[in-house]
Amino acid sequence: MTATNALSPRALRRARRRQSLSRSWAAYRSQKTGMWGLVLLGAIVVLAIATPVLIDASALSVTQATGGRMAPPSAEYPLGTDETGRSVLALTLWGSRLSLVIGLTATVVAIVIGTAVGVTSGHIGGWYGWIALRLSDWFMVLPSLVVAIALLAVLGRSMATTITVIALVSWPGTTRLVRAQTLTVQSRPYLERAKALGAGHWHQMTKHILPNVLPLVLASATLLVPSAILMESSLAWLGLGDPGVVSWGSILNRASENGAVSAHAWWYLLPPGLAILLVVLAFMLCGRALEAVFNPRLRGES
Amino acid sequence: MTDAPPPADGASTEAPSAGRAQSRRSPRDVNEHGERRVSSGFGRYLLKHAGGAAVSLLLVLFSSFFIFRLIAGDPIDQLTKERPVSPEQRAAMRAELGLDQPLWQQFWDYIAGTLTMDLGESFQYRRPIFDLIVERLPATLLLSGTGMVLAVVLGFWIGTRSGWKQGSRFDRGHVATGLVLYSAPTFWLGMIVILVFARYLGLFPVNGMRSPSTPPDFWSQAVDIGYHLVLPVLTYTAVVYAGYLMIMRSSILDEIGSDYLTTARAKGLRDDEVRQKHAVPNALLPTVTLVFLALGSVVNGSIVTETVFSWPGLGTLFVNSIFYPDRPVLQALFVLFSSSTILAVLCAEILYWFIDPRIRRS
Numbered sequence: 001m002t003a004t005n006a007l008s009p010r011a012l013r014r015a016r017r018r019q020s021l022s023r024s025w026a027a028y029r030s031q032k033t034g035m036w037g038l039v040l041l042g043a044i045v046v047l048a049i050a051t052p053v054l055i056d057a058s059a060l061s062v063t064q065a066t067g068g069r070m071a072p073p074s075a076e077y078p079l080g081t082d083e084t085g086r087s088v089l090a091l092t093l094w095g096s097r098l099s100l101v102i103g104l105t106a107t108v109v110a111i112v113i114g115t116a117v118g119v120t121s122g123h124i125g126g127w128y129g130w131i132a133l134r135l136s137d138w139f140m141v142l143p144s145l146v147v148a149i150a151l152l153a154v155l156g157r158s159m160a161t162t163i164t165v166i167a168l169v170s171w172p173g174t175t176r177l178v179r180a181q182t183l184t185v186q187s188r189p190y191l192e193r194a195k196a197l198g199a200g201h202w203h204q205m206t207k208h209i210l211p212n213v214l215p216l217v218l219a220s221a222t223l224l225v226p227s228a229i230l231m232e233s234s235l236a237w238l239g240l241g242d243p244g245v246v247s248w249g250s251i252l253n254r255a256s257e258n259g260a261v262s263a264h265a266w267w268y269l270l271p272p273g274l275a276i277l278l279v280v281l282a283f284m285l286c287g288r289a290l291e292a293v294f295n296p297r298l299r300g301e302s
Numbered sequence: 303m304t305d306a307p308p309p310a311d312g313a314s315t316e317a318p319s320a321g322r323a324q325s326r327r328s329p330r331d332v333n334e335h336g337e338r339r340v341s342s343g344f345g346r347y348l349l350k351h352a353g354g355a356a357v358s359l360l361l362v363l364f365s366s367f368f369i370f371r372l373i374a375g376d377p378i379d380q381l382t383k384e385r386p387v388s389p390e391q392r393a394a395m396r397a398e399l400g401l402d403q404p405l406w407q408q409f410w411d412y413i414a415g416t417l418t419m420d421l422g423e424s425f426q427y428r429r430p431i432f433d434l435i436v437e438r439l440p441a442t443l444l445l446s447g448t449g450m451v452l453a454v455v456l457g458f459w460i461g462t463r464s465g466w467k468q469g470s471r472f473d474r475g476h477v478a479t480g481l482v483l484y485s486a487p488t489f490w491l492g493m494i495v496i497l498v499f500a501r502y503l504g505l506f507p508v509n510g511m512r513s514p515s516t517p518p519d520f521w522s523q524a525v526d527i528g529y530h531l532v533l534p535v536l537t538y539t540a541v542v543y544a545g546y547l548m549i550m551r552s553s554i555l556d557e558i559g560s561d562y563l564t565t566a567r568a569k570g571l572r573d574d575e576v577r578q579k580h581a582v583p584n585a586l587l588p589t590v591t592l593v594f595l596a597l598g599s600v601v602n603g604s605i606v607t608e609t610v611f612s613w614p615g616l617g618t619l620f621v622n623s624i625f626y627p628d629r630p631v632l633q634a635l636f637v638l639f640s641s642s643t644i645l646a647v648l649c650a651e652i653l654y655w656f657i658d659p660r661i662r663r664s
Contacts, residue, residue, distance in 0.1 A: 138358050141647050143602045146620075146639040150366075153624045153632060154373050230487055234606055237489045238621055252490060256610075261497050261509075269497065273490035280485035 001259045019247035024215070034289020040282040048096040059090035060246055066171030070258075070265045080267030082251075083258040091251050092271040099279070102163055103229035109167035110228075111221045113170045113175025119213065122174070123205050133179065136172035144169035148231060152240040159242045162235060165213040166228050177220055178213050215294040226280040233276050248272040347655055353551040355648040362640045367412055370633040377401075377629055421634040426626045431634045434619065436524060439601075441511055442615030446604040448531065449538030454593055456539065457546025462585070464547065466577050477551070480544030486632060492537045492610030499533055506533050509612040538604055549592060553585040560584075594650035598643030656662030 009016075028034055058064050067081035074080070079089040121132035148165045154159045185191065191208055198206075235241060236249025237256070251272040257262075258269040333337075378395055396402045400411055404450070415422065421431040460480075464473040483491075500508045507513065507530050532614040558581070566580045567573075596603075605617035612618060616635060623631040655661055 134354075138361055141358065142362075142640050143599070143643050145605060146602055146636060147622065149605075149620070150369055150632060150636045151625065155367055226485065230485075233487050234489060237487070238606075238609065239625065245426050249487075252487075252493070256489075256493060261493055261501065264497065264501055266497060269490070269493055273494065274485060276490065277482070277486045280487075281482060282486060284481060 024293050028289055031289040031292060033285050034292075035079055036286025037282045037289065040278060041286060044096065044279055044282060045100070047093065048100055051093045051097060055090045055093060057094075059087055061276050061294055062086065062095055065297065070263055070268060072265075073267050075105070079271050082254065082268055083260075088251075088268055088271055091246055092248070095246050095248045095251055095272060097248070097273060097280075098159075098245050099229055099232060099276070102232045102247065103160065103225050103279075106163045106166035106170065106228045106232070107221055107224045109163065110170040110224060111174055111217060113167065114171040115178050115210075115213065115217055117171070118175040118178025119182050119205050119209055122179040123201065123209060132175070136175040136179075137156070139169070140172040140176070143171075145231070145234065148235060149238070149240065152235060157242055159245060163240060164233060165235075166231050169231075170224055170228060174217065174220055174224070177216060179218055181213045182209050187211050219287060219290040219294045222283055222290050226283040226287070228278065229280055229283070242295065307466050321650070330478050337411055344655060347661070348652065351648055351651045355644050357645065358644045359641055362637055362644070363413055363416060366633050366636050366640075367409055370629055370636070371408065371412075381431065386607075416634075416637060422630040424623075424624070425628045426629045427628075428651065431631055434631070434636065435616065435634065438614060438616050438619055441613060442525075442604060442617060443600060445531065445534050445608065445615060446538060446600045447615055449535045449542065449604070449607075450537065450596065452539045453543035454546050457543040458550045458586075458589070460543075461547040461550025461553055462577070462582055465551040465558065465585075466581070468555060468558075473551075476547065479548045483540045484544035486541065488541045488606045489610050490538060490608060492534075497608070509610075511614050534604075534607050534613055537610070538607045542603075546589070546593075549589050550585065554581060557581050557585050590657065591650045591654055594653050595646055598646030599640035602639035609644050 008104045014083060067077050067087060069081070069085060070083055071077065071081045071085075077087045077089065079087065079092070080090065082088055106146045117136065118131050121129040147169050151165045151168070185208070187221070191204060194204055194208055196292035232241070232247065233249030233252070236247050239253055239257075241247060241250045241253070243250075249272075252269070255265070255268045255272075377399065378392055378401070393402070400408060403411070417641055419432050421435075423429065424431050427434060438486070443467060460476050464476050467473055499505050511530050512523065512526050513530075518524050563576055563580055566576045571579070604613075604615065605620060606616035607613070608615045611623045616638075619631060620635045620639075622628075642649070
């Protein structure tokens with residue numbers, strides 16, 4: 001017996017997934033702004049990955065810098081130099097790697113926590129569900145920047161603490177979304193059928209609830225990345241970033257500490273800031289398009 | 303964007319236990335005519351949400367003690383950073399700060415102190431923290447209050463028109479502008495604004511809230527502060543207003559297909575009248591609560607803007623205290639900032655009872 005002819009459950013599932021994926025992709029493609037965001041994002045990611053090939057890491061060294069102090073753009077330094085004579089172009093390109101890595105890692109951590117708490121609290125309910133809901137409500141109400149600053153002030157500054165702190169203030173939104181979606185899925189007949197056939201909690205959560213929740217999670221994750229990147233840049237600009245690495249926020253922190261504004265050094269200020277703006281905008285455009293594809297309530301709206 | 307108001311979802315605090323409360327309703331709630339007392343419904347609702355807020359506030363106190371006293375380590379080490387101190391001096395300092403007490407006693411003193419507005423003394427200013435906060439609160443309220451009013455008015459005005467003419471050139475232009483400004487980091491926008499309007503054009507002061515040379519009479523001072531206020535408010539509003547624009551826009555879009563609008567048009571009303579008299583009041587319902595929710599950010603939402611412009615408010619105090627490090631000030635402001643949002647959420651919930659009849663019925 002060949003699996004393809006009889007269509008084993010696994011093959012059937014695969015075929016259905018492929019079908020729904022191509023349907024979603026078609027819906028996404030029809031959104032012009034979403035496609036613009038995707039192209040922009042692709043360009044930025046390629047640039048960030050290719051940076052070590054384009055520019056040697058020694059360009060970041062303060063001692064090996066060759067340019068003048070805050071020199072305006074020239075042929076040798078297309079975007080001018082910083083206060084130690086390093087090329088602002090090199091700094092911005094290298095900074096993209098860190099800003100993206102921190103933004104993406106923090107989002108992944110937040111999404112994993114948020115989804116796990118959301119699905120379990122919606123599915124299991126009871127005391128556990130109540131406490132999880134109240135806790136996420138509480139976290140949600142707290143001003144995230146204030147909490148992040150307070151925690152970084154006592155935990156010390158490193159990449160790991162930055163990621164932890166950003167994840168800690170970003171998970172409750174996902175939890176709420178996932179929990180609400182879990183409760184909707186719970187009440188559908190096919191879950192009742194699964195239960196009647198003897199499916200355990202683990203099976204119900206991983207095979208039935210999670211696949212239904214994931215598309216929405218993907219959309220909300222895409223919208224979480226820009227806020228994580230903005231949060232990281234704000235924290236780094238305030239001087240709470242890892243002192244050993246170059247991110248867009250830390251470049252701007254050095255710029256303002258060294259009087260780039262009063263020196264009218266626009267070439268020092270514009271590139272990192274515009275880079276943040278473009279990345280955040282790209283993620284937001286993609287996220288809004290994904291939301292329109294996956295969130296039935298928004299379908300039909302532009 | 304970090305200065306933006308807290309996310310909207312906090313608003314949707316549901317009343318899921320209402321049904322259960324109904325079934326438990328005792329005969330006391332029914333008066334001699336057999337009618338249910340209406341007031342007890344609000345009392346119950348208020349009690350439930352006020353109780354929730356009280357628990358949240360206690361959790362804030364608890365976590366601030368945890369963060370600043372337990373994770374942060376010994377404050378004496380930080381206070382005596384570069385100076386050599388004898389063990390006797392250390393012991394004296396510990397006694398002065400109450401660190402020689404057992405932990406539960408410290409926790410109790412801390413809770414009692416905070417509740418009686420005795421927030422301790424700042425390490426860097428050597429003054430009571432309560433006085434510092436009272437002194438700096440007006441500057442913060444002035445900056446973010448003005449900014450928020452402008453952002454709400456601007457966002458609602460543009461959002462209404464954008465949603466009403468969805469897909470028009472006006473709509474596309476304003477949504478694009480809003481999204482771009484929303485994506486800009488606040489501190490960077492502030493730096494660019496200073497560079498352009500204060501450094502290159504010289505139109506406005508670079509930072510601070512008043513110039514020392516201004517005569518002390520009321521009107522000169524007011525004009526001077528207003529002059530200093532322009533750039534910070536511009537920055538704050540530019541980053542925040544897009545949020546209100548998008549909310550109002552989608553709220554109008556939710557209403558736009560409704561039958562009552564068709565009825566209003568069928569009556570022969572002009573398009574402007576249909577929009578202003580029929581669509582807007584209904585679309586405002588979900589958005590007004592969001593404004594109340596964001597009220598908390600009037601106290602804590604301008605940290606970054608204040609820092610860029612060296613505006614002498616609570617946000618600058620908070621940031622300056624990080625690096626001193628002035629832990630009592632950080633702790634007090636952490637509690638103040640967090641409780642302001644919790645209380646704003648409570649206000650929004652109370653308001654919701656009055657403006658949304660559906661909650662009363664459930």
